[in-house]
Amino acid sequence: MIRLFYFLSIILLVSSCKTDTKSNDNNDVTAHPELSEDSKIFLGNRLFSEKTCITCHDVDRKKVGPSVIEIMTIYKAKNGDIVDFLRGKSKPIVDTTASQVAVMQANIDGFLKNITDVELDAIATYMLHVDKLNTK
């Protein structure tokens, strides 16, 4: 497990070095080494804590924001795209109350600007599979 952790950190380091922070016109995912689905889930789970998502989003219980299960139920039903939402490219579809939207929008305009495509993809993959993980 420790080895996997180091392995993932190295991949992350290498890929964030390659990614020019501001050049969004080159959003070619093939530029990154492809992680297996299990690695993405593992990494996404870790990032969900490290990037503080967990402080507002519990897996199955409403906190400041809706639970991950609730978010994913709606995203699956409406065919939503988590990555697009977190990049500010699509509108909220889970909780559209203005005050709640503003809380999440502050993250999108703030620290999420610095997150890499690989990290975002991992977080989205983790969220997509959260109902099948043994998180209790």
Ligand code: HEC
């Ligand atoms: C300070 C609290 C807070 C933090 C930190 C936070 N969120 Fe949220 N999030 C919210 C609130 C409140 C909502 C409900 C408003 C909404 O749906 O847009 C929300 C909604 C969402 C939604 C659903 C958007 C929709 O379509 O309605 C997603 C997806 C999401 N958050 C992902 C994340 C991820 C991933 C992180 C970490 C990178 C994160 N959030 C960090 C408070 C937070």
